[in-house]
Amino acid sequence: MAYGSVVEYGRFQEVGNVFPNEMAYGYTLGGVNWGVLLVFYTLYTGLVAGTYLVAFLSLGLNNARYHRVAGLSLILALSFILAAPLFPLAELRQPQRALSILTRPHLSPSETYPGVSPISLLAIVYPLLLVVTILLVVFTFRAEASRRAAETGRLWYKILSLGMGSSEASLRRDLRVAGILVSIGLILAVLFASYVGFLLVATKARVLWIDATIPIHFVASGILSGAALVAIAYYIVAKLASGRAVDNGTIRGLGWVMLWALLTGLGLDIVSESARAYHGFFPPGLETYGSEVLMPSLRVAYYAITAVILVLLLVSQLKTKPWLVLLASLLSMIQVAIYRWLAVIPAQLLSRTNAGVLHYSVEAHEARLVVGVVAATIFLATILAWILPWGSGHLARARHLGASQGGDA
Amino acid sequence: MCLLFDVFVENFTILIDLYISIGVNIFWAGDRLVSALSASRGKSAREGGRAGCSVDSSRREFIKAAAIASGLVLAGSLSVASRASTRGRARGRRFAMFIDVDKCYGCYACVVACAHENNVPVGVFRTWVERYVKPDGTVVYVPKQCNHCDNPSCVEVCPVNATYVNEDGIVLVNDDLCIGCGACIENCPYGARFFNPVKGVADKCTFCDHRIYQGLLPACVEACPTGARVFGPLSEEDSEVSVLVRAAKTQRLKEWTGNEPQIYYKDLPAEANT
Numbered sequence: 001m002a003y004g005s006v007v008e009y010g011r012f013q014e015v016g017n018v019f020p021n022e023m024a025y026g027y028t029l030g031g032v033n034w035g036v037l038l039v040f041y042t043l044y045t046g047l048v049a050g051t052y053l054v055a056f057l058s059l060g061l062n063n064a065r066y067h068r069v070a071g072l073s074l075i076l077a078l079s080f081i082l083a084a085p086l087f088p089l090a091e092l093r094q095p096q097r098a099l100s101i102l103t104r105p106h107l108s109p110s111e112t113y114p115g116v117s118p119i120s121l122l123a124i125v126y127p128l129l130l131v132v133t134i135l136l137v138v139f140t141f142r143a144e145a146s147r148r149a150a151e152t153g154r155l156w157y158k159i160l161s162l163g164m165g166s167s168e169a170s171l172r173r174d175l176r177v178a179g180i181l182v183s184i185g186l187i188l189a190v191l192f193a194s195y196v197g198f199l200l201v202a203t204k205a206r207v208l209w210i211d212a213t214i215p216i217h218f219v220a221s222g223i224l225s226g227a228a229l230v231a232i233a234y235y236i237v238a239k240l241a242s243g244r245a246v247d248n249g250t251i252r253g254l255g256w257v258m259l260w261a262l263l264t265g266l267g268l269d270i271v272s273e274s275a276r277a278y279h280g281f282f283p284p285g286l287e288t289y290g291s292e293v294l295m296p297s298l299r300v301a302y303y304a305i306t307a308v309i310l311v312l313l314l315v316s317q318l319k320t321k322p323w324l325v326l327l328a329s330l331l332s333m334i335q336v337a338i339y340r341w342l343a344v345i346p347a348q349l350l351s352r353t354n355a356g357v358l359h360y361s362v363e364a365h366e367a368r369l370v371v372g373v374v375a376a377t378i379f380l381a382t383i384l385a386w387i388l389p390w391g392s393g394h395l396a397r398a399r400h401l402g403a404s405q406g407g408d409a
Numbered sequence: 410m411c412l413l414f415d416v417f418v419e420n421f422t423i424l425i426d427l428y429i430s431i432g433v434n435i436f437w438a439g440d441r442l443v444s445a446l447s448a449s450r451g452k453s454a455r456e457g458g459r460a461g462c463s464v465d466s467s468r469r470e471f472i473k474a475a476a477i478a479s480g481l482v483l484a485g486s487l488s489v490a491s492r493a494s495t496r497g498r499a500r501g502r503r504f505a506m507f508i509d510v511d512k513c514y515g516c517y518a519c520v521v522a523c524a525h526e527n528n529v530p531v532g533v534f535r536t537w538v539e540r541y542v543k544p545d546g547t548v549v550y551v552p553k554q555c556n557h558c559d560n561p562s563c564v565e566v567c568p569v570n571a572t573y574v575n576e577d578g579i580v581l582v583n584d585d586l587c588i589g590c591g592a593c594i595e596n597c598p599y600g601a602r603f604f605n606p607v608k609g610v611a612d613k614c615t616f617c618d619h620r621i622y623q624g625l626l627p628a629c630v631e632a633c634p635t636g637a638r639v640f641g642p643l644s645e646e647d648s649e650v651s652v653l654v655r656a657a658k659t660q661r662l663k664e665w666t667g668n669e670p671q672i673y674y675k676d677l678p679a680e681a682n683t
Contacts, residue, residue, distance in 0.1 A: 017683065019553075019600025020537050033591040093589025093609040100569040100588055112573045115565025119592055122568070204562050204666045205598040352600045353683035 018356035031360035032348040034091065040370055041087035042196050042218060042340045044080050044377075048129075049193035049219055050226010051077040052186050054257065059140065059175070059182040065253030069234050071390025073226075074140055076233060077189070078133050079381035085126070086373045102127065118199040125195060129188040136181040137388065138162070143171040144389040156387055193222040200343070207354060208293070208347035211275070213268040217339070220268060224261035225336040227254050228329035235326050237385075248320045255325040258332060259313040265339070266306060293350045293357055298338060305335045503578045504616055505643035505671040506630070507653045508552055510678070512637035515540060515550035522632030523554075526617060533603040535614040536629050541681055551681040552638065554629070555580060555601040555614035556662060556670030563593035563602060563613075572611065577642075578671065579618055584610050598666045616640070643671065 051073040057063045058070030066073075089095050105123035109115050138160070146161035148154070164170060197215030200206075231254040238246045312328035315321075349358050515538055523529060523536045536554035543549065557580050564572050564580060571586035572593055582593075587610035594602040594611055605612035617627035621640075625631070630640045641650035650673075659673040662682055 017539075019683075020534050021600045021603040033595050088590070091590070093591075093604060094587060097569070097586070097588040100571075100586065104569050104586075106568055106570045112575075113564060113567075113570045114560065114574065115562075117566045117568040117592070119566065119568035119590065199566075199592070202566065203596050204668070205596055348595075352598055355683065 017353045018351040018358065019353060022351055022356075022358060031358040032345060034344060034348065035360065036341075036345075036362045036366050036370060037087045037091045038196075039337075039340045039344045040373070041084060041091075042344060043225065043337060044084035044087065045193045045196060046218055046222020046336065046340075047226045047229055048077055048080045048084065049186075049189045049222040050224065050228075050261075051080065051230055052182070052189035052226070053223050054227055054230050054254065055136075056182045056186045057253075057257070059136075059178045060186070062179075063253070065249050068247050068250045069230050069254070071140065071388070072233055072237065072385070073230050074133070074137055075384045075388055075390060076226075076229060076381055078137055079377050079384060081126075081130055081133055081192075082380060083373055083377040086376070087369075090369045090373070118195060118202050121191070121195045121198070125188055125191045129185065129192055132181055132185040132188060136178055136185055139174045139178040139181060141388050141390065143174050146170075148389050157389070160388075190219055193219050197343075200347070205352045206347045206350070208350055211272055213272045214343055217265055217268045217272075217343070220261050220264040221336045221339050224258050224265060224332050227257040227261065228332035228336075230254060231258075231325055231329040232333075233381075235322070235329075246322050248322060251322040251325045252316065252320065255313050255316045255328065258309075258325075258328060259317065262306065262309055262313065262332070266310070269303075269306075293346050295342065295346055298342060302335060302338045302342065305331050305338070309335060501576045501644075502642035503644040503671070504557070504621070504640070505578075505650055505654070505673060506554075506616075506627075507639040507650045507657075507659070507673045507675070509637045509639075509657075510549060510551055510674055510676045510681075512635040513538065513550040513552055513633075514635065515548070516634060518632040518634060519552060519629035519638065522628040523614070526620075526628035527615070529612075530605060530607050533605065533612070535601075535612070539681060541678055549678050549681070551674070551677065552629075553599065553601070553662075554672070555597075556599055556668065556672045557614075557616060559669035559671060560667060562596045562598065562666065562668055566592040566596045568592065575618070579616050580613070581615055581618065582611050582613060584608060587611050598663050598668065599670070 054066055054073040055070050055077060058066035058073075085098075089098055092098055101120065102123045105120035106113055106115075106117040107120050107123070142161055142164065143166040145157045146164060146166035149157035149161050150166070194215040197218040200209045201212060201214050203209050231251060234250065234254075235246060309328045309331045312324050312331070316324035316328065345360060349360060350356075351358060517538055519536055520534065520538060524534075527535055529535050536552060539551045539553060541549045541551065557578060559578065561574065561580050564574055568590060569586055569588055571588065572580065572582045574580055589604065589610055591604070591611070594604065597613075602611055602613045604610070617625070617629075620627060627638075627640055630638045639650050639653055641648040643651050643654065645651060653675075654673045657673075657675045659675055660677045660682065661670045661673060662677075663670070
């Protein structure tokens with residue numbers, strides 16, 4: 001029996017030196033404080049940033065390659081913004097007090113309340129992002145809704161048109177306002193995607209979270225997953241809807257965004273792994289449990305999938321094959337989900353003593369919640385796609401306007 | 410009663426300070442205004458016929474003086490207000506605990522007393538005792554609990570100000586405000602926080618604040634049969650805990666976190682510094 005290796009709780013000897021309150025989670029929560037719900041929350045916040053970037057490329061930078069998917073990206077962004085808080089809400093032990101984050105955020109330090117809480121940043125970022133996105137949706141679809149209201153006389157389109165017409169002048173004005181709003185929204189979306197990373201990095205108690213690349217990687221992988229999701233959604237819509245074909249330029253453009261995001265993420269991975277190698281992989285006391293905690297098989301799978309995606313995206317830029325991007329998109333979703341898991345879970349499995357390990361498996365209620373929220377998001381996106389006029393007619397007009405304004409259309 | 414008096418005196422002093430500073434600023438600003446006005450009047454009277462020019466000049470001077478005065482009043486008030494906001498929460502005593510590891514023989518009386526006193530549910534602990542076995546077979550017992558840090562990382566991350574540092578440096582949780590996000594639990598390097606499965610909020614050692622403000626000792630200290638735990642105000646030089654901390658070579662847990670823990674250990678084995 002080695003000196004310092006055993007704590008009082010003999011039946012947990014196989015896990016090493018672990019604080020008793022950490023083991024308490026084993027009874028009810030499966031070994032970690034923040035489980036799969038937080039993993040999905042980070043995934044959703046990243047998807048918001050990614051879909052927003054695609055919308056920005058069209059509405060903000062007037063890049064013609066993304067005009068066809070700009071409306072779809074906005075719809076997806078709004079759906080994820082609305083659904084994302086459901087994950088942390090489900091994680092809270094007192095969800096009825098959740099609005100306290102907005103009403104009494106810990107944003108100013110004092111002797112009674114030292115420091116500033118990274119979670120409180122949500123109180124600033126989330127409401128602003130929601131308002132900006134709703135305004136953006138209104139200004140993007142208003143003119144087309146007005147035209148459709150005149151054609152079909154549907155009440156919903158009348159409401160969405162705000163009682164104004166669909167002249168070319170109003171369309172130009174709307175696009176100009178949308179351009180400003182999408183730029184503001186992109187900044188907020190990036191903050192939304194990275195603040196969870198700041199929360200993790202600020203945690204002194206977890207040595208594996210002391211990695212400055214995490215917040216930046218959250219944004220990069222968020223952009224990868226967001227662009228991938230837009231590509232998948234666009235492909236599905238184009239295949240399902242009659243009379244629409246997959247536009248190679250659009251798919252290739254999305255592949256381009258994914259490629260850059262993937263390379264950025266890979267670069268950050270190299271920095272992170274190099275830093276870990278430089279410090280001897282584990283601080284003293286962690287050697288025994290470090291390898292188990294880092295989930296080596298999952299990490300190998302992550303890098304293998306990354307390599308496959310990289311090859312697929314590089315080939316897709318050389319050969320016009322939409323299915324290559326589609327395959328890369330599907331793999332990207334898996335790759336980003338693995339990254340989020342590796343970022344959130346393993347650090348919590350290493351005890352705060354740095355000399356013990358905990359175990360975590362997704363519990364049934366967590367799985368049910370994840371399935372429920374994902375289903376709710378798909379439902380929400382479908383409803384929004386049904387009621388919002390994001391079709392090609394509007395986008396063609398926008399593209400035409402973009403061309404007449406001297407854009408790269 | 411003594412504490413109430415201290416709080417009254419502290420707040421009264423700050424209030425007086427605030428009013429005097431604001432009063433001085435206003436008086437000084439008013440004086441500048443009056444001087445500017447009288448100067449402009451005198452000037453216009455002296456310059457007689459060049460009334461138009463003097464009016465412009467006096468208006469400029471008046472606006473200039475008013476702007477300076479307003480700026481000074483605002484700056485003075487803000488500086489005083491910021492001082493008041495900091496000093497208003499100035500700490501009274503600084504409670505701390507001294508633990509002599511050599512004296513602890515692992516009877517767990519402190520653990521039981523704490524659970525009994527604070528109604529701590531089964532499976533979670535406000536205080537616990539770790540057991541370390543040396544290669545020669547001798548056993549070392551190390552009691553642990555919340556360190557009531559001077560720079561508590563758990564309080565920093567609370568998004569709704571549900572956990573706070575009281576005027577005597579004790580880190581507490583307001584059960585009515587806690588949303589149960591677990592950020593404080595994640596950020597405690599000592600594993601001292603946990604979710605109370607009955608109340609559904611973050612829970613931790615309170616130094617038995619309900620007892621110490623009645624002149625009693627924390628339950629764990631009172632229950633310790635060997636006197637391994639000593640509790641008291643570290644801010645008072647002649648208190649027992651203060652004398653012991655000064656006299657002995659003490660260690661604190663995980664000082665690298667910068668949390669400034671306020672539990673001082675004597676003869677702490679290196680392996681237990683987790």
